[in-house]
Amino acid sequence: MLVVLGTLLALCFWATLSVGIYSLVLASETSKNITTTNTSLGFRWYTTGSIVAGSGAPSGLASNQLYNPMSLAFGASNELYVADYYNNRIQKWVIGGTAGITVAGQPDAVSGSTSIYLNLAAGVALDSGDNLYVSDSGNHRVQLWLNGSTSGTTIAGTGTLGSSFTQLYTPRGLARDSSTGTLYIADSGNHRIMSYASGASSGTVAAGGNGAGTLTTQLYTPTGVYLDSSTNSLFIANLGANNIVCWVLGATGWTLVAGHPAGSLGSTSTLLYSPYGLTLDSMGNVYVADTSNDRIQFFLAGQTNATTIAGVTGIAGATNQLLYFPYAVALDSTLNLYVVDTWNYRILKFQRY
Ligand SMILES: *[C@@H]1O[C@H](CO)[C@@H](O)[C@H](O)[C@H]1NC(C)=O
Ligand SMILES: *[C@@H]1O[C@H](CO)[C@@H](O)[C@H](O)[C@H]1NC(C)=O
Ligand SMILES: *[C@@H]1O[C@H](CO)[C@@H](O)[C@H](O)[C@H]1NC(C)=O
Ligand SMILES: *[C@@H]1O[C@H](CO)[C@@H](O)[C@H](O)[C@H]1NC(C)=O
Numbered sequence: 412m413l414v415v416l417g418t419l420l421a422l423c424f425w426a427t428l429s430v431g432i433y434s435l436v437l438a439s440e441t442s443k444n445i446t447t448t449n450t451s452l453g454f455r456w457y458t459t460g461s462i463v464a465g466s467g468a469p470s471g472l473a474s475n476q477l478y479n480p481m482s483l484a485f486g487a488s489n490e491l492y493v494a495d496y497y498n499n500r501i502q503k504w505v506i507g508g509t510a511g512i513t514v515a516g517q518p519d520a521v522s523g524s525t526s527i528y529l530n531l532a533a534g535v536a537l538d539s540g541d542n543l544y545v546s547d548s549g550n551h552r553v554q555l556w557l558n559g560s561t562s563g564t565t566i567a568g569t570g571t572l573g574s575s576f577t578q579l580y581t582p583r584g585l586a587r588d589s590s591t592g593t594l595y596i597a598d599s600g601n602h603r604i605m606s607y608a609s610g611a612s613s614g615t616v617a618a619g620g621n622g623a624g625t626l627t628t629q630l631y632t633p634t635g636v637y638l639d640s641s642t643n644s645l646f647i648a649n650l651g652a653n654n655i656v657c658w659v660l661g662a663t664g665w666t667l668v669a670g671h672p673a674g675s676l677g678s679t680s681t682l683l684y685s686p687y688g689l690t691l692d693s694m695g696n697v698y699v700a701d702t703s704n705d706r707i708q709f710f711l712a713g714q715t716n717a718t719t720i721a722g723v724t725g726i727a728g729a730t731n732q733l734l735y736f737p738y739a740v741a742l743d744s745t746l747n748l749y750v751v752d753t754w755n756y757r758i759l760k761f762q763r764y
Contacts, residue, residue: 453763454696454709456720456748460731460759463749464491464504464511467729470756472498472520474510477756482534482584482688483741483749486541491749493758494535494545495520499528501535501545501556504758515545515556515563524550524570526562534597536585544594546582553582553596553607567596567607567614574601577613584635584648584688584739595645597633604636604645604658618645618658618665625652625674627664635688635739639695646697648689653682655689655699655710668697669710669717678704678724680716688739692746700740700751705733707740707750721750721761729755 465477472478482494491504493511500516512518516529524530534546541558544566552568568579580600587594592609595617603620607613619630635648644659646668654670670683678684685703692698695712698720706722722734729735739751748761 454711454746456761456763458721458732458761460721460750460761462731462757463506463760464493464502464508465755465757467755467757470497474502474512474518477502477511477758478520479753479756480751480758481532481738481753482546483739483751483758484535484537485741485743486537487539489743491758492535492537492543493751494532496532496753499530499532499549501529501532501543515543515554522549526554526564529554529563533581533583534585536587536594538587538592539589544585544587546585546596548581548583551579551581553579553585553594567594567605572600576605576615579605584633586636586638586645588638588640590640595636595638597636597647599632599634599650602630602632602651604630604633604647617660618647623651625672627666630656630665631674635686635700637689637691639691641693641695646689646691648686648699650685650687650702653677653684653686655683655686655697667715669699669708669715676703680708680718683708688751690740690742692742698740698742698748700737702736702738702753705735705737707734707737707748721748721759727754731759734759 470478478497481496484492493502498520499522502511503514504511522530529547530549533548536544543556545554551572554563555566556563572580583599584597594607596605598605602623604618605614606617621628631651634650637646652674653676655668656665658665676684687702688700697710699708705727706719708717709720710717727735735754738753741749746763750759
């Protein structure tokens with residue numbers, strides 16, 4: 412068993428490191444409008460963003476407004492699907508559009524617990540048919556809204572918080588395996604990631620589930636989850652432990668990707684402060700919404716020292732160069748960066764060049 416575990420942990424690390432060998436040290440020029448990482452590798456983004464959804468403060472429930480967006484996913488035609496948390500709905504925005512339409516929950520933002528409602532929409536994922544998987548966090552359930560449907564069905568959780576294999580406790584980030592249909596749920600209040608096979612009525616624990624803590628067998632309020640198929644592992648934003656960890660599927664513990672192993676927070680290039688969301692690109696580089704530092708951190712694969720690619724560390728603001736508690740980050744197919752700028756009630760796009 413120990414040998415098996417050692418192999419799995421080594422795999423997680425080795426796969427990440429081997430990509431990192433190609434990604435040499437980056438040089439940053441953060442004082443300018445542009446962030447230069449490694450020019451020849453092409454990891455560069457303008458540091459001035461543009462609003463692609465929401466209209467900034469004040470928050471509201473009009474179709475052009477958002478109220479603490481928390482998650483973002485792309486549809487089959489590159490539409491933005493935004494988990495509009497306090498509006499208890501999922502909004503779909505066409506890129507370049509001036510308003511969103513409600514595709515799950517109610518347009519008037521009323522919350523509820525029957526099939527036509529959501530209550531605190533924290534996470535969203537899609538399949539190739541634009542069917543929606545929604546973390547209905549206040550109802551402690553995950554809802555499936557088929558494309559075009561006016562109601563959802565419960566595919567995980569019972570509607571009552573709890574820690575059994577059929578229950579959830581404030582589900583947040585979601586990741587879906589597009590080849591198998593398996594859904595991974597950041598079951599934040601239970602300090603675990605649940606795995607639901609397609610059609611299953613109960614889940615299994617994929618990571619954590621050993622109480623809140625910073626031991627390698629534990630998670631601490633995990634809020635973001637990303638499935639890296641190339642390493643068969645989950646990358647987890649471990650909010651309460653101020654770190655990002657990698658958990659190979661089937662392993663009994665994590666290895667550290669970024670942040671402090673014992674949970675210390677900080678604002679240097681190697682530390683994080685309440686990282687809520689994350690994503691990876693196909694080369695294994697890691698992008699972290701370093702929420703309480705008001706910045707997005709870019710970690711080359713295998714490295715623990717980041718470059719800030721959006722926002723300014725510790726400075727909350729509403730200009731197009733500043734962020735205010737960003738909760739999530741997403742990339743399109745050409746690695747343009749989309750930031751869920753939660754407390755500015757908007758989604759910002761930072762162009763890669
Ligand atoms: C960028 O990466 C290329 C290719 O790996 C390498 O040759 C070059 O030295 C790197 N430049 C910097 C500034 O790190
Ligand atoms: C920064 O770059 C963006 C994108 O090219 C541009 O629109 C903006 O005016 C620039 N801002 C400053 C302060 O140079
Ligand atoms: C979802 O439904 C809309 C409206 O019927 C349709 O235009 C769109 O193509 C569907 N998306 C997918 C991926 O099938
Ligand atoms: C991390 O990067 C920063 C900025 O490039 C640099 O000043 C610092 O020495 C690096 N730290 C480590 C531990 O590599």
